[in-house]
Amino acid sequence: MNILLVYPEYPETFWSFKHALKFVSKKASIPPLGLLTIASLIPEEWPKKLIDMNVDSLKDKDIQWADMVFISAMVVQRKSVNEVIINAHKFGKKVVAGGPLFTEEPDNFTQVDHLILDEGEITFPEFLKDLEAEKPKRIYRTAERPDITKTPPPLWSLINKKKYATMAVQYSRGCPYNCEFCDIVVLYGHRPRTKSKEQILNEIDLLYKTGWKDAVFFVDDNFIGNKKKLKSEILPAISEWMKQKKHPFFLNAEVSINLAQDDELLRMMIDAGFRKVFVGIETPNEESLKGCKKLLNADIDLIASIRKIQNAGMEVQGGFIVGFDQDPPSIFETQIQFIQKSGIMTAMVGLLNAPRGTRLYNRLKSEKRLLGDISGDNLDFSTNFIPKMNLQKLIKGYREILETIYAPDVYYQRLKIYLTHYKMPKVKHVSFHFYYIEALIKSIWVLGIRGKFRQYYWKIIGWSLLRHPKLISVAITQWIYGYHFRKILENYPPEPTYET
Numbered sequence: 481m482n483i484l485l486v487y488p489e490y491p492e493t494f495w496s497f498k499h500a501l502k503f504v505s506k507k508a509s510i511p512p513l514g515l516l517t518i519a520s521l522i523p524e525e526w527p528k529k530l531i532d533m534n535v536d537s538l539k540d541k542d543i544q545w546a547d548m549v550f551i552s553a554m555v556v557q558r559k560s561v562n563e564v565i566i567n568a569h570k571f572g573k574k575v576v577a578g579g580p581l582f583t584e585e586p587d588n589f590t591q592v593d594h595l596i597l598d599e600g601e602i603t604f605p606e607f608l609k610d611l612e613a614e615k616p617k618r619i620y621r622t623a624e625r626p627d628i629t630k631t632p633p634p635l636w637s638l639i640n641k642k643k644y645a646t647m648a649v650q651y652s653r654g655c656p657y658n659c660e661f662c663d664i665v666v667l668y669g670h671r672p673r674t675k676s677k678e679q680i681l682n683e684i685d686l687l688y689k690t691g692w693k694d695a696v697f698f699v700d701d702n703f704i705g706n707k708k709k710l711k712s713e714i715l716p717a718i719s720e721w722m723k724q725k726k727h728p729f730f731l732n733a734e735v736s737i738n739l740a741q742d743d744e745l746l747r748m749m750i751d752a753g754f755r756k757v758f759v760g761i762e763t764p765n766e767e768s769l770k771g772c773k774k775l776l777n778a779d780i781d782l783i784a785s786i787r788k789i790q791n792a793g794m795e796v797q798g799g800f801i802v803g804f805d806q807d808p809p810s811i812f813e814t815q816i817q818f819i820q821k822s823g824i825m826t827a828m829v830g831l832l833n834a835p836r837g838t839r840l841y842n843r844l845k846s847e848k849r850l851l852g853d854i855s856g857d858n859l860d861f862s863t864n865f866i867p868k869m870n871l872q873k874l875i876k877g878y879r880e881i882l883e884t885i886y887a888p889d890v891y892y893q894r895l896k897i898y899l900t901h902y903k904m905p906k907v908k909h910v911s912f913h914f915y916y917i918e919a920l921i922k923s924i925w926v927l928g929i930r931g932k933f934r935q936y937y938w939k940i941i942g943w944s945l946l947r948h949p950k951l952i953s954v955a956i957t958q959w960i961y962g963y964h965f966r967k968i969l970e971n972y973p974p975e976p977t978y979e980t
Contacts, residue, residue, distance in 0.1 A: 482527045484546035484573075485519055485638070487512035488553050488560035489533040491857055492968055494828055496534075497645070499964035503919040503926075506645045507535035510697055513648040514552045514579055516634035518600050523608070530638040533560060543571045552579035555835070556856030565591055578604070580667060584836045585853060586619065595619045599653075599668070601626035625669050628653060629676050633683045636690055646695040646732070649683050651675055651714065655702045657736065658839070659760075660772045661801070664701045666837035672705035677713045681721055684729070693728040693911035703733035703757075707745055715748040722753045728911055732756040737777055740785035750793050750905050757789065758797040764818040765811055768804035772840070786822045790898065793905030798824040802878050803832030805868045812877035816884050823898035825891075825958045829881050830858035831874070834865055859972055886965040888933035895940055895958055899948050916953075923956055927963060 490496050497509050512532055519528055529545070531538050543549060549568040553561045558581060568575050569591070577589060578596035586595050594616055596603045603620040610616045634648075641647065652675070653668040684696065704710060722729065731754040739746060739757065749757075761782060762774050769778040786796050800819065802811055819827045833854040834841040844850045849866040861875050884890055927937040937959055944955040 481547040482545055483519075483522055483529070483548055483550060484542055485515045485528065485530040485550045485552075486538060486564050487515055487530070487532040487534065488551065488557040488564055490557060491559070492971060493556065493857055493859060494965055494968055496968075497961070497964055499967040500960050501645060503922045503960050504645065504915040505918065506915075507643040508532065509644065510646045510648045510699075511639050511641075511644050512552065513634060513650060513699060514600075515550070516636065516638060517631065517650075518550065518552065518578070518604060519635040519638055520632035521600065521604050521608070528635070528638060532639065533564075535640075535643040538564065538567070540567075540571070543568055543573055546573055548574045548576055551575060551577045553577075553581045554579065554856060555581050555584070555854055557581065558856065561589075565589075576607070580663075583667060584663065588853070593618070597621045598623075599626050601628070601631055625654075625671075625673060628673050629679065631675065631679075633679075633686055636686065641690065641692055646697045647687050647692055648697050648699050649680070649687075650699050651680055651703065652700045652705055654705065656705050657702070657774075657776055659762075659774045660840045660843070661832060661834065661838055663835040663838050666835070668701070672702070674706055674709055674714075677717045680714060681717055684718070684721065688725060688728055694913065695730040695732060698731065698733040701734055702736050704735045704739055704742075704745065707742065711745055711748060715745075715752045718752040719748070727753055729753055730755045732758075734758045734760075737761070737780070737782065737785050740788040741780075746789065746792050754794060755905075756795045756797065758799065759786075759789075761786075761798040761818075761822075761824075762801045763804065763807070763811070764814055765804070765807060767806040768811075771806040772804055783818070783822055786824065787901050790823065790901045791903055793903055795826075795898075795902065796822075796824055797826040798822065798828065800827060800829040800881075801832050802829065802881065803863060803867050803869070803874055807869060809869075809873070812881055815881050819881075819885050820890065820894050821897070823894060823901055825895060825898055826961060827885055829878070829885070831861070831863045831878055832867070833858075833863050859968065861972075882969055886962060886969060888936045888962070888966070891962045892936045892940055895955065895962075896943060898958070899944060899951050899955060902951065902954070904950055904954075919960065920956065923960055927959060931963075 492498055515530060522528060531542055551561060551564055565575050574593040576594045576596060577592045578600055582589055582595055583597045586597060594607060596607050598621055602622045602624055607616060607620050652672045654670060654672045655664045656670060656672060658665055731752065733754060735757045737759050762777060763769060764782060766778055789796050800815055802815060834844050835854055844865045851864050854864045855862055867874055928934050931937055940955050940959055944952045
């Protein structure tokens with residue numbers, strides 16, 4: 481069978497990095513790792529084609545070529561998903577769908593021919609077996625958690641890696657914590673399941689052999705969920721491999737804030753080549769942290785923890801939320817001041833929403849405060865429940881946070897704070913790419929000459945050259961990110977509606 485794998489389009493969001501990627505002539509941040517992994521489970525002799533709609537357009541001829549169309553998606557891709565399904569059916573093609581969106585909301589996709597839900601290592605082979613027998617069911621589900629040491633490596637040959645800024649690897653699934661609003665434990669469970677040392681080395685080696693020498697993102701929702709195995713097996717193996725290959729990759733990951741409390745783990749991640757971590761900070765308000773059961777972040781000095789990671793040589797990106805039941809009227813100014821003091825440049829602030837299956841969703845449903853499903857896009861200024869704070873005040877305060885933290889003068893001051901506390905590690909990535917020069921030239925033209933706020937561009941360059949000359953490339957990169965965030969905000973109406 482001819483199999484067309486389709487990854488639907490993302491709307492423009494902070495996470496798309498669309499405007500920043502233009503400086504390095506890339507189309508998307510990372511490839512669709514889930515689809516690439518599922519592709520490895522499809523019989524080898526079946527012709528396969530993958531269309532990532534974030535880098536290429538889906539053409540009628542692609543659909544006509546296929547016998548079946550496979551889709552995987554997250555909630556924020558819902559609009560594009562529905563368009564793909566309509567187009568596939570227009571040409572009489574069966575649609576097979578899986579991934580987080582469909583697993584959480586199967587009843588919203590009655591038009592899909594076959595739903596392969598939960599984790600594909602179990603449900604997808606069952607579907608293929610029934611398909612061969614010409615008796616495929618409509619829905620495949622399982623409560624079983626697969627052994628991911630049997631998960632095959634992604635089929636990298638299906639994509640053009642030059643169109644992406646970062647490649648992706650998955651080491652583990654699941655999280656040992658149980659934050660009320662998070663659906664990770666719903667999708668993947670509490671107990672972190674991990675791949676073997678041999679698997680990880682094989683996967684990064686496969687990327688290296690394709691010629692990739694740039695950023696690699698470990699997409700685990702909490703990379704440090706199993707610290708013992710990381711320290712005893714995985715990180716030493718990655719460090720040795722990186723040393724042998726002369727450090728071809730920048731490594732990035734998502735971690736919990738307790739990384740800062742483990743000096744050995746922090747040092748080992750730096751030695752292995754990790755240079756950026758995303759941390760769910762959520763809120764500096766203690767009552768809100770305890771109310772949503774983000775107890776890991778409560779009763780500690782969050783700023784000191786962030787400083788420690790920055791000082792060790794890793795950029796900290798942060799996730800923040802407003803709209804908790806315990807949030808006081810002052811939460812918006814508190815968030816602004818905390819983000820500014822932390823030096824977190826990529827501060828992803830969102831309105832609280834309740835994904836299906838989470839403890840928050842179930843609680844709000846029992847309290848008759850639930851309004852529907854989440855959109856996945858915080859910049860549509862919506863929430864899927866009735867907040868305790870006045871909705872208009874919540875949305876107005878939320879927008880005030882975004883407009884303040886990404887305002888050029890505020891962003892400039894925060895960047896100086898970040899550069900003051902960040903210390904570049906001694907072991908550096910050695911690969912050079914011509915698009916570094918391209919990005920510099922474009923930044924000078926777009927931000928330094930034509931830019932509306934060009935004075936701040938030259939001010940941060942001058943300040944960096946005087947105070948931290950080794951970090952000049954870091955300063956320019958962060959200023960490019962700031963440009964992206966401001967462009968995204970410009971595309972949203974100045975006066976949002978206050979309907980949920």
